[in-house]
Amino acid sequence: MSLRRTLLTTRRILEQLRHDPRTLALLLIVPTALVGLLAWSLIDRPGAFDAVGPKLLGVFPLIVMFLVTSVITLRERTVGTLERLFTLPLTKAEFIGGYAIAFGTLALAQSLLVSVLSYTWYGLAHQGIPWRISLVALCAGLLGTAFGLALSAVAHTEFQAVQFMPAFILPQLLLCGLVIPVAQLPSVLRAIAAVLPMTAAVHAIAPLRSNQYYVGQFAVMLAYIVVALVVGASTLRRVSK
Amino acid sequence: MASSNQPTLDVSNLRVVRSSNEILKSISFHAAPGELIGLLGPSGSGKSTLMRALLGVQAISSGSARILGSAAGSPPLRGQLGYMAQGLAVYLDLTVEENIRYFNGVLNLPFYEVSRVLDVVALTTFSQRLVSTLSGGERARVSLGVALLGSPPVLILDEPTVGLDPILRRDLWGTFNALATAGATVIVSSHVMDEAARCARLLLLRNGTLLFDGTPASLLAVSDAHGYDEAFEHLIEGTR
Numbered sequence: 001m002s003l004r005r006t007l008l009t010t011r012r013i014l015e016q017l018r019h020d021p022r023t024l025a026l027l028l029i030v031p032t033a034l035v036g037l038l039a040w041s042l043i044d045r046p047g048a049f050d051a052v053g054p055k056l057l058g059v060f061p062l063i064v065m066f067l068v069t070s071v072i073t074l075r076e077r078t079v080g081t082l083e084r085l086f087t088l089p090l091t092k093a094e095f096i097g098g099y100a101i102a103f104g105t106l107a108l109a110q111s112l113l114v115s116v117l118s119y120t121w122y123g124l125a126h127q128g129i130p131w132r133i134s135l136v137a138l139c140a141g142l143l144g145t146a147f148g149l150a151l152s153a154v155a156h157t158e159f160q161a162v163q164f165m166p167a168f169i170l171p172q173l174l175l176c177g178l179v180i181p182v183a184q185l186p187s188v189l190r191a192i193a194a195v196l197p198m199t200a201a202v203h204a205i206a207p208l209r210s211n212q213y214y215v216g217q218f219a220v221m222l223a224y225i226v227v228a229l230v231v232g233a234s235t236l237r238r239v240s241k
Numbered sequence: 242m243a244s245s246n247q248p249t250l251d252v253s254n255l256r257v258v259r260s261s262n263e264i265l266k267s268i269s270f271h272a273a274p275g276e277l278i279g280l281l282g283p284s285g286s287g288k289s290t291l292m293r294a295l296l297g298v299q300a301i302s303s304g305s306a307r308i309l310g311s312a313a314g315s316p317p318l319r320g321q322l323g324y325m326a327q328g329l330a331v332y333l334d335l336t337v338e339e340n341i342r343y344f345n346g347v348l349n350l351p352f353y354e355v356s357r358v359l360d361v362v363a364l365t366t367f368s369q370r371l372v373s374t375l376s377g378g379e380r381a382r383v384s385l386g387v388a389l390l391g392s393p394p395v396l397i398l399d400e401p402t403v404g405l406d407p408i409l410r411r412d413l414w415g416t417f418n419a420l421a422t423a424g425a426t427v428i429v430s431s432h433v434m435d436e437a438a439r440c441a442r443l444l445l446l447r448n449g450t451l452l453f454d455g456t457p458a459s460l461l462a463v464s465d466a467h468g469y470d471e472a473f474e475h476l477i478e479g480t481r
Contacts, residue, residue: 008346016334019371080330084387087296089319090347239300239314240293241259 001093009090009098013072014105027068027106031060032114039122050125055178057114057133058201061107061141063169069103069148070161077152086238096233100145107141108134132214133205139221140201146228147197153235172198197224247310249274249395249426250295254304257290257449264290265449267304272428274394277421279440280430281473287449288430289327292397295428296324308395320348323388323396327403331372331383338368344387354390361416362386378409385413389420396420396427402436414439434469445476452476 017024035056042048076082085095115133118124147168155161175185175193182193182203193199197220203209204217250272257265265287272278282288293299295306297314306313309321324330331340341355359365362382367375372383381401388396398417402410414436421427421441429440437443437457445453445460453460453476457469466472 004349005347008343012332012335012339012343015339016332019334019336078328079333080326080328081332083293083298084324084326084330084344085347086298087319087322087324088344088347089316089349239298241300 001091001097005090005094006097006101009095010101010105013098013102016072017102017106023068027064028110028113031056031064031110032117034060035114035118036122039118039124049122052178053118053122053124054133054205054207055176055202057111057118058136058140058205059173059176059178059198060114061110061137062144062198062201063165064110065103065107065141065144066148066151066169067144067162067165069099069145070152070155070164071158073099073149073152074155074158074161082236092233092236092238095236096149096229099149100142100229103145104138104142107144108138110141111137135218136201136204136221139204139218139225140198142225143197143201143221143228146225146232149232150228150235153232169198172196175199176202178202195220197221200224248272249309250428251307252295252305255291255294255301255306256303257287257294257299258302259290263449265294268446268449268451269304270444270451270454272426274424274426275421276426277417277439277441278426278428279437279443280428280446281434281437281443282430282432282446283477284432286446288432288446289399290449291446292324292399292428292430295397296322320391321393321395323390323393323398325381325384325388325396325398325401327399329380329384331380331387333373334371336369336371337364337375337383337386340372340383341386341390345390348391350391358386358389361389363412378405381405381413385416392423392425394425396425398427398429400430400432402429402431402433410436434473437469437473445473447477 035053038053038056039049111134115130119130151164151168152161155164175189175196176198177193182190182199185193200217200220204214204221248271253269255265255268256263268291280288280291290299294301295308295313297318301313308318311317338355338359341358345355359368362385364379364382364386367379372380375383385401388398402413405413417427417429437460440457443453443455443457443460444451460469460472464472464475466475
């Protein structure tokens, strides 16, 4: 695996996004504005924003990166650039690594913007360590990218790719503890929620837990990232049957 | 690199079966450096499948395809074959130069190769334009530019002139001729029979079978026809 070709791929993806300022703005501004809207709506309920706001920092990168990655890689498959790359000396690992670094960087930028505004303007008083929030956002972004890569193989059109979003994201959103605390779910759903990647992202942000607890949540996220990347890589076929 | 007496392409009894459809039925031919070969045939005759099999992105069911002495699709060939796909296969949301620069980097070629290629396909003045803002002919030239990076010894061009105006087609065929003269083996597919006259050698494909392999003049002779369209009709209907 060549780091040079991986980084060239990252640069190419970031250049594509740079030429699409609307998508870039949506990536960065929408989550920031949504968290601001939440802070505003909870302004008369002291402590409420402190409880919910940080969790969103683990949810947004997952959703946004999932959507963007699945559409952009689907486009590589349908336009034929992926096939062209496979006639050139680019490996699957370099291709996937390029995507992971590009969207991981974007997830970090997105979370930094949201958390800086949350801690200042939105008045967040979260008892967590800011760098942990960034780490969660990075993992959540990579989760979204990894799952997006894998699902782009199942979708045949961009329309289908977008339809996967509610199918893949909404169940997790309902179960991850954002709407109802995981502990209050019926036992079967609680067991399911406990192993979902988005739940791990939300739990890893929760304040005042033991280091062991956080390590466990990060381990769940990392396991999902690795599995989804391997599945994603296996759907990239150099030779079609 | 292949020496001039060694074939660059050696295809024998190549068969491709895709979901129980036999797309190519026992295709055999050789090609030498410097040859400009027209691969002609109606839509669905298997031209693209043959090209993709040579590139190694389409699995071969039986028979063999060897390019520059290696089996099609083997790692040493990656970067040795210039490919222009029917779907163009360039990034519409990048500028012309960014496209060429990315593929140039993947091939690990020196940076001056970017400006050389931009010059060959006459896109230097468009280098900062997004590909999505270009016309069909300009987009085709971006795709051709990527295929020309590193002056590969084999060029596989899938319907590069489809939908282009006559002047542009003439210019592109001029480029293909120049590349073959410089020593490359160039295979160009087309379903426009008039383009046959521009090649030194023709391969005619129908329903996955090679109907004819020879010069344009001998095609007219064997089929007793007055033009390439008629020759093609005669050949196709004669074997039906």
